[in-house]
């Protein structure tokens with residue numbers, strides 16, 4: 423389905439170059455890559471196809487900016503981040519238009535993402551002046567011990583397309599607050615939002631070289647190996663799939679980098695018989711179908727206790743039938759396209775596999791060629807079983823599989839059977855069960871009686887093969903700091919003259 427792209431209020435936010443050392447530049451090779459609108463398949467524009475040489479140039483710029491930036495006070499960095507936050511808020515409509523254009527999510531969701539993304543700058547502007555160390559009572563007589571927090575150095579950041587703004591600000595915010603400088607590789611599918619953020623960084627007065635954005639599509643792996651092999655880069659923070667996370671961890675081994683990895687999920691979503699069905703359905707709609715199922719914390723396996731199974735399935739199906747799928751710019755649209763044809767193929771494969779093994783489609787189950795090649799109907803399948811592909815792999819698309827279960831112990835075992843452990847959700851009115859199950863789930867984040875857990879104030883991250891490290895919250899800045907211990911010897915002498 424065709425749609426027209428609403429014009430930006432500030433056309434200068436749409437860049438076709440990238441931002442390195444405070445300047446807008448092309449790739450040294452002159453090469454570019456094309457970026458397409460997932461809703462129409464039409465070309466949005468091109469961006470520089472950068473390679474090892476360009477990445478090294480960006481690392482050099484970040485290294486040159488580090489000595490002076492790392493010596494600014496927390497209060498000075500706080501003001502810069504606050505200014506960047508204010509500019510994001512002022513330009514929220516334009517950034518949302520760019521997100522919808524290159525990612526496909528509906529404008530209402532894109533606006534929500536801009537607020538979420540900007541809030542990381544606001545949050546870390548408040549953390550920047552508060553990187554306290556400790557004064558430690560020493561064991562050795564005559565010693566005095568204290569710690570200071572210092573920036574880790576130049577950081578390499580790699581983020582995915584599903585939140586073109588928020589995944590970047592969730593890393594750059596704490597990095598700058600800590601006094602680090604960064605080289606960020608923006609996602610190949612959604613580089614324009616990142617470029618608009620860089621333009622706002624420039625306007626906010628962030629010094630040249632502090633924020634550098636490398637763009638690439640075909641050369642992505644080359645850029646990744648340059649960042650991980652560099653001895654200048656002291657830390658890599660990556661958000662993306664578990665497979666790429668493993669590769670980057672191997673590549674980082676030779677230089678023993680500090681790492682933070684926010685990787686794939688396969689979230690269990692459990693509804694107990696004693697839950698409020700309406701609350702559980704609202705939670706499932708929010709958790710499963712946010713961004714058409716393309717978030718790492720989306721419910722993937724919905725476990726519904728047998729006593730409530732039919733009632734939940736019916737109410738959930740009724741809600742999903744109300745969705746309106748189409749171009750993210752059109753009025754009243756609740757769900758947009760998937761990012762590309764590979765995403766559609768994975769969704770299709772999971773649905774076909776479930777149906778072949780006895781799953782019954784309650785709603786959806788088909789592609790939507792009348793809208794475009796990247797659209798798939800929001801889908802619910804009941805009578806799911808443990809052997810189905812959707813149970814073991816993150817679908818990353820708009821398919822909800824309903825698994826029946828009998829006991830609390832059984833469902834927790836099933837929930838924990840995944841290799842990954844990012845988010846988990848459950849619904850119950852029994853307060854003792856709430857504590858019990860929250861403590862038993864092997865995940866980094868638990869939602870009880872809610873399907874939405876993302877909050878800049880709350881620590882975001884996983885366990886098992888969902889990675890390590892936490893983003894947002896008061897601990898998010900620690901990922902970009904080192905704790906230096908200082909011991910003063912020969913202290914504690916008697917007062918002079920005594």
Ligand SMILES: NC(=O)c1ccc[n+]([C@@H]2O[C@H](COP(=O)([O-])OP(=O)(O)OC[C@H]3O[C@@H](n4cnc5c(N)ncnc54)[C@H](O)[C@@H]3O)[C@@H](O)[C@H]2O)c1
Nearest residue numbers: 581582609610642643646661662663666684685686687718
């Ligand atoms: N835990 C989290 O916070 C979180 C958040 C969002 C997405 N994710 C996960 O990300 C995945 C979806 O995103 P995706 O398909 O774009 O993931 P992906 O791993 O393919 O790509 C993520 C980023 O890594 C880059 N990349 C890919 N190969 C690379 C390489 N060899 N070297 C360096 N960079 C490389 C991509 O260009 C992109 O910018 C899902 O598994 C999802 O769960 C996790």
Ligand SMILES: O=CCCC(=O)O
Nearest residue numbers: 584716717718719876
């Ligand atoms: O896709 C992963 C990030 C989602 C979020 O931050 O809510």
